């Protein structure tokens with residue numbers, strides 16, 4: 114098992130990389146990141162912190178089970194959510210409050226093989242997710258490296274309120290994705306909101322986010338030339354399952 118200090122170091126590095134203003138993935142206090150420490154706790158960005166200059170002290174450790182229990186608690190008011198998140202902190206005397214999207218992170222970090230999660234709002238991705246034809250636009254894959262890094266398809270979540278409703282919708286979208294693809298998604302696209310990347314390592318989450326943002330830029334470009342020409346299902350599944358592509362995936366993301 115990776116030591117807590119190593120996980121925190123990766124989390125800080127990943128968060129700063131994703132928060133770099135030049136990359137245009139987040140602005141100001143947008144976005145949040147997290148990592149699993151073990152089966153019982155996770156680290157998540159504190160409310161009000163910026164990703165671009167975050168330090169180890171900008172993350173809060175919370176008990177995963179306490180956070181996940183909120184999913185089954187019915188409808189909670191904003192105040193009840195805030196109190197429940199504060200009560201889930203491992204150190205209740207800490208001045209920091211966990212991000213309001215902590216439940217969403219807990220849902221994803223309990224999945225097999227997922228160690229790191231990043232939720233961002235890249236402008237290129239949101240240009241598509243805020244469009245009338247968003248779902249249709251992201252219905253196919255465009256080029257081999259997109260498949261290698263981001264998987265055969267994204268999971269898609271229709272717009273719901275951020276917070277508990279969104280966490281529940283994301284849980285449902287992941288379950289539906291697994292039923293269809295027999296594996297976890299690398300990318301979850303949230304209509305009129307943003308994206309989530311999840312993977313075993315911070316480096317892979319970074320690579321998935323960057324490739325998703327690049328794909329979105331290319332996808333936008335295709336509409337100037339007649340619209341996207343998607344790869345066939347056969348091509349996507351061939352690239353996705355080829356052993357040399359699995360090797361490239363590791364090389365690109367480790």
Ligand SMILES: [Zn+2]
Pocket residue numbers: 144232233234306307
């Ligand atoms: Zn967001």
